[in-house]
Structure formats: C-alpha cells, structure tokens
Amino acid sequence: xxxxxxxxxxxxxxxxxxxxxxxxxxxxxxxxxxxxxxxxxxxxxxxxxxxxxxxxxxxxxxxxxxxxxxxxxxxxxxxxxxxxxxxxxxxxxxxxxxxxxxxxxxxxxxxxxxxxxxxxxxxxxxxxxxxxxxxxxxxxxxxxxxxxxxxxxxxxxxxxxxxxxxxxxxxxxxxxxxxxxxxxxxxxxxxxxxxxxxxxxxxxxxxxxxxxxxxxxxxxxxxxxxxxxxxxxxxxxxxxxxxxxxxxxxxxxxxxxxxxxxxxxxxxxxxxxxxxxxxxxxxxxxxxxxxxxxxxxxxxxxxxxxxxxxxxxxxxxxxxxxxxxxxxxxxxx
Amino acid sequence: xxxxxxxxxxxxxxxxxxxxxxxxxxxxxxxxxxxxxxxxxxxxxxxxxxxxxxxxxxxxxxxxxxxxxxxxxxxxxxxxxxxxxxxxxxxxxxxxxxxxxxxxxxxxxxxxxxxxxxxxxxxxxxxxxxxxxxxxxxxxxxxxxxxxxxxxxxxxxxxxxxxxxxxxxxxxxxxxxxxxxxxxxxxxxxxxxxxxxxxxxxxxxxxxxxxxxxxxxxxxxxxxxxxxxxxxxxxxxxxxxxxxxxxxxxx
Numbered sequence: 001x002x003x004x005x006x007x008x009x010x011x012x013x014x015x016x017x018x019x020x021x022x023x024x025x026x027x028x029x030x031x032x033x034x035x036x037x038x039x040x041x042x043x044x045x046x047x048x049x050x051x052x053x054x055x056x057x058x059x060x061x062x063x064x065x066x067x068x069x070x071x072x073x074x075x076x077x078x079x080x081x082x083x084x085x086x087x088x089x090x091x092x093x094x095x096x097x098x099x100x101x102x103x104x105x106x107x108x109x110x111x112x113x114x115x116x117x118x119x120x121x122x123x124x125x126x127x128x129x130x131x132x133x134x135x136x137x138x139x140x141x142x143x144x145x146x147x148x149x150x151x152x153x154x155x156x157x158x159x160x161x162x163x164x165x166x167x168x169x170x171x172x173x174x175x176x177x178x179x180x181x182x183x184x185x186x187x188x189x190x191x192x193x194x195x196x197x198x199x200x201x202x203x204x205x206x207x208x209x210x211x212x213x214x215x216x217x218x219x220x221x222x223x224x225x226x227x228x229x230x231x232x233x234x235x236x237x238x239x240x241x242x243x244x245x246x247x248x249x250x251x252x253x254x255x256x257x258x259x260x261x262x263x264x265x266x267x268x269x270x271x272x273x274x275x276x277x278x279x280x281x282x283x284x285x286x287x288x289x290x291x292x293x294x295x296x297x298x299x300x301x302x303x304x305x306x307x308x309x310x311x312x313x314x315x316x317x318x319x320x321x322x323x324x325x326x327x328x329x330x331x332x333x
Numbered sequence: 334x335x336x337x338x339x340x341x342x343x344x345x346x347x348x349x350x351x352x353x354x355x356x357x358x359x360x361x362x363x364x365x366x367x368x369x370x371x372x373x374x375x376x377x378x379x380x381x382x383x384x385x386x387x388x389x390x391x392x393x394x395x396x397x398x399x400x401x402x403x404x405x406x407x408x409x410x411x412x413x414x415x416x417x418x419x420x421x422x423x424x425x426x427x428x429x430x431x432x433x434x435x436x437x438x439x440x441x442x443x444x445x446x447x448x449x450x451x452x453x454x455x456x457x458x459x460x461x462x463x464x465x466x467x468x469x470x471x472x473x474x475x476x477x478x479x480x481x482x483x484x485x486x487x488x489x490x491x492x493x494x495x496x497x498x499x500x501x502x503x504x505x506x507x508x509x510x511x512x513x514x515x516x517x518x519x520x521x522x523x524x525x526x527x528x529x530x531x532x533x534x535x536x537x538x539x540x541x542x543x544x545x546x547x548x549x550x551x552x553x554x555x556x557x558x559x560x561x562x563x564x565x566x567x568x569x570x571x572x573x574x575x576x577x578x579x580x581x582x583x584x
Contacts, residue, residue, distance in 0.1 A: 078501070079465070079474070080471055103495050104492075104495045105495070107458050107462075108462060108472075108475075109462075110462075111459035111460075111462035111463045111466070112462040112463065113466070114428070114463065115463035115464070115465075115467050118428070118547075119549060120426050120428045120547075120549045120550050121459060123457050123458055123459060124456065124458075137558070138454065138456055138555070139454060140453065141558060142350050142558065143350060143359055143557065144555070144557070144558050145554075146552075146556070147550050147553060148553050149550060150550065150551050151550075152549075195470070195471040196472065196473075196501055196503050196504070197501065198500075198501060199500035199501060199502050200500050201494075201496070201497060201498070201499045203497030212495070216583075251514075252513075252514065257497065258493045258498070258514060259493070259496060264456070265513060267495070272583050273577070273583040273584065283349070284346075290561065294583050296573065296577070307564075307566070308563070311562075311565070311581065312564055312566075312573055312576055312577070312581075313564060313565070314566070314567050314569075314570070314573050315566065316570070321570055324570040325570055325573075325574070328571070329574060
C-alpha cells in the first residue's frame with residue numbers, strides 16, 4: 001500500500017488529528033504487506049508552512065516522506081485549491097489510499113477531491129479491519145456499519161482521530177527527519193480556484209485546552225442557565241487542566257461559542273475523564289462522547305438518560321455540586 | 334435566480350433505531366420517517382432568500398423510492414415552488430447523488446444549490462462537497478450565516494469550523510451546506526399543506542438523466558455498538574472524588 005495523508009497545520013505545527021491519520025495509515029492499512037509507504041502532504045505558504053514541514057518530518061516514525069505544496073493559492077485551507085492539489089498529486093503518485101482526519105478541514109476537502117477522482121469516500125472510519133474493509137458509525141453512533149471499498153484506487157477515507165490515538169513514544173521516537181520534497185505545481189491550475197475567497201476567521205479563545213485531544217473534558221448543558229454561570233464549568237476545567245465542552249442546547253442559548261459543541265454534528269471526544277453537568281443526554285450528544293474512558297454525570301433529574309452511560313452518577317443540584325468540587329478537588333495545573 | 338435544494342427522507346430524528354438481527358441494516362418497517370433536519374434548514378434558507386427578493390424560484394429535489402414524494406410534499410408545503418423526484422430503487426451513495434444533482438443542475442441552471450451538511454442516517458457529510466467538485470463550483474460547507482449579494486453575484490458564508498467561525502466569499506453559482514444554527518425551519522401551515530397538493534412534482538429516472546449509478550462500496554454488515562457497562566450512583570461529592578481518585582485513577 002502507498003498512502004497519502006492530508007496534513008493540517010497551525011502555528012508551525014502539524015495538528016494532532018493529522019498524526020492520528022498517519023497512525024491509522026501505519027497501524028492497519030499495510031497489515032501483511034511488505035511495503036507500506038506513507039507520504040504526508042502539507043500545503044500553505046511562507047514561514048509557517050516551512051516550520052510545520054520540519055515538525056511533520058520528525059513527527060511519526062512511519063512517515064516515508066513529506067510532500068510540500070507552497071503556493072499563495074494554498075495560503076488558506078480552502079476546499080477548491082486543495083481538492084485540485086490532491087487530484088494533481090494522485091495523477092502522478094498513484095496512491096492506493098488517501099486519508100485525512102475527520103476534522104472540519106478533512107470533511108470539507110476530501111469528498112470534493114474524491115469526486116474529482118470519481119471514487120466514493122468513506123467518512124469517519126473508527127476501525128480498519130483490512131486494507132479495504134472499514135467500520136464507521138451511522139445513526140449518530142447507534143449502529144456500526146462495516147463497508148468494503150470495491151472500486152479503483154485510491155481508496156479515500158476520513159478517520160475519527162479519537163479512534164486512532166498516537167502513543168507518546170511514537171511521536172518522539174524518530175532520530176532522523178523524513179525526506180522532504182516539493183510538489184511540482186507548474187501544472188497546478190483549476191477552474192474553481194479563486195471562486196472562493198477567504199475573508200476572515202474568528203475564534204473566541206485560544207487559551208483553552210483543545211477539546212478534540214484533551215485528557216479531561218468538562219461539559220455543561222442548558223441547566224447552566226447563562227453564559228455567566230457557564231464560567232463555573234470553565235473554572236472546573238481550568239482546575240483539572242481540561243477542555244470545556246457544551247451541549248447543543250447550551251450553544252444555541254448563546255452560553256458558549258459553537259466550536260465547543262460535543263455531539264453527532266459537533267466535536268467527537270474520547271477523553272480519559274468526561275464530566276457532564278446539567279446534561280440530559282440526548283442521543284445526539286451521547287454520539288459525541290460515548291467512547292470516553294470514564295464518564296461522570298451530575299444532574300438534578302435522576303431519570304436523565306445521561307445516567308445510563310455514566311460510570312459515576314451524582315443526583316444533585318449542579319450549582320451546589322460544582323462549587324463543592326472546586327473547593328475539594330486537587331488542583332492539576 | 335433559481336435555488337435548488339436537495340432533501341432526503343430519513344428515519345425521524347426522535348426515533349430510537351434498532352439494528353436488524355440479521356445484521357443487514359436497521360429496522361425500517363413501521364418507523365416514522367421525516368425530512369432530514371439539515372435539509373429542512375437548507376430549504377428554509379432558500380425560502381428566506383427568495384422572500385427577501387433575491388431569488389425567483391425554489392426547487393426541491395429528492396431521490397429514491399416513491400415514498401420520497403411525501404418528503405417533497407412537505408417541502409412544497411413549507412413553500413418550495415416545485416419539486417423533482419428522481420425515481421430509483423438502487424442504493425444511492427453520495428457520489429451517485431452528486432452526479433444526479435449535477436445532471437439536474439445542468440438542466441435547471443440554478444444560482445445556488447443548498448443542501449444539509451449531512452443526513453442523520455448515514456452521517457456521511459459528503460454530497461455537497463462532491464457535487465461542488467463535479468460542477469467546479471465554489472463551496473461553503475457547514476454554513477451558519479449566508480448573505481447573498483445579488484449585484485456582485487456573490488454569497489458571503491460564515492462556516493462553523495473546528496477552531497471557531499470562518500468567513501468565505503463565494504462567486505455565484507455556488508454550493509452551500511447548512512449547519513444547525515443557520516436558521517429555525519418553519520412549520521407547514523394547513524392552508525399551505527392544501528396548496529402544496531396542486532404543486533407539480535416532476536418524475537425522472539437516473540437513466541433519463543444519463544447518470545450511471547456506480548457502486549464501489551459494499552455494505553458488509555450493520556451491528557450494534559458495544560454497550561457501556563452500567564455505572565454506579567454516588568451519594569455525595571466526597572464519594573465522587575474518592576471514586577475518581579482511588580477507583581478510576583483519573584484525577
């Protein structure tokens with residue numbers, strides 16, 4: 001197998017979710033095969049790209065090479081130039097698999113690229129049972145579907161990064177950087193490039209731990225009642241060195257920004273500790289956190305469905321329980 | 334400008350699904366079916382754009398068995414002007430849906446195609462991106478705000494991305510897929526449900542559109558996810574902290 005991984009980078013670093021995509025490629029796709037080369041593609045422009053490339057080349061022992069596409073047209077991770085780029089690289093590279101993480105980037109870019117290559121992509125793979133055999137959740141994770149890809153190369157997937165965690169030693173165990181090569185962009189042109197223009201990006205807070213990869217996630221629901229009260233959740237997260245999550249109801253009510261939503265259509269998380277406060281446990285929310293190692297639920301309603309998935313449930317008023325936890329929990333940071 | 338909206342008939346979002354014992358899929362008999370919630374949002378957005386005077390017609394499209402007509406009637410009752418039913422019993426994966434939509438767009442020539450970002454049955458999140466690729470149109474996926482500028486022929490789209498909100502400016506024609514917070518879809522009123530009965534639903538087949546249904550995926554099995562073991566109810570914050578520390582070892 002020869003796999004192309006679409007890498008995402010930010011602030012001069014390849015993202016953790018892209019490392020999970022490499023992990024998925026290395027762990028499973030080449031099983032039983034002698035050769036299993038993994039090329040990681042990074043695109044962008046300028047210094048931040050160059051730093052990310054150096055980082056990527058050292059980031060995982062399984063990387064065979066890092067491909068770099070440096071162009072102003074790729075300065076922002078837009079779907080139109082990225083899909084054209086993947087198409088261009090596949091034509092010369094002839095990869096058997098193309099993989100990206102199921103991030104908003106991967107979900108935006110990979111299906112578009114797949115349509116240019118006339119193949120059916122497979123979304124949100126959580127397990128790889130063979131080179132062309134994949135397991136993915138459907139119906140918000142209430143069923144698991146096993147599919148076999150029977151088409152021509154490339155087989156294209158997005159993977160759920162929480163299902164392919166990167167062990168710390170594999171991220172550190174490279175003594176020599178992987179070879180880096182520049183993608184020849186002389187034939188890179190595409191009708192749709194330029195029809196979509198980046199305007200801006202807004203983020204409320206970059207101080208918080210990253211929800212997708214945090215070891216601890218503290219989530220609040222509608223029962224928090226206001227953005228002001230939601231600070232209790234943030235204080236608890238800060239105390240435990242964790243990330244803040246929210247239900248759809250809490251996001252819709254304006255307590256916190258959309259990027260904190262955990263669920264079927266929001267972020268999928270699987271931390272070691274997930275603590276849900278005032279969360280009822282709708283199936284759409286459970287879809288986003290059911291793979292957490294330890295789940296704690298605190299809710300005043302003893303019949304709330306969240307208690308059915310919780311390892312530890314506490315029937316209590318959150319406005320009493322959270323301050324008590326803040327007082328009694330040992331500080332992690 | 335016309336707006337085309339793709340709508341999918343799915344198991345109602347409130348139904349707790351059951352996996353069939355022979356592992357071939359989920360139980361569909363006597364199950365409440367509805368329009369995919371993200372498709373309702375897509376249709377609502379198209380109707381609002383039309384009501385603000387920026388579009389002339391809203392066309393709803395659905396694909397599959399004859400029962401899709403019910404979903405299209407719902408769309409017409411919400412306010413779509415006419416509908417197209419692509420009649421097929423073949424299994425349609427997003428690539429085929431995208432090709433059929435492209436064929437319809439080549440005929441109807443809308444200025445916008447709006448779709449839900451994903452269907453809540455297969456959770457694929459692919460079709461909009463794929464049809465945009467086939468058409469070579471720009472795409473604004475996971476939209477939480479859409480502003481159409483008729484004079485400049487652009488749409489400004491706020492997208493919900495992992496790290497916050499991203500704003501793009503797309504040349505029309507374009508493809509937009511909707512996220513949850515784009516709008517609150519309306520309910521069809523009784524008079525509109527009555528009116529919808531006289532609206533036209535055109536029927537076509539993939540063959541008439543010269544689209545070959547490609548099947549490069551094979552469904553092997555559908556199974557139940559592993560169940561979580563039942564937990565315990567603790568009686569106090571002290572007991573909770575003790576368990577987390579000494580039993581679960583997570584703090």
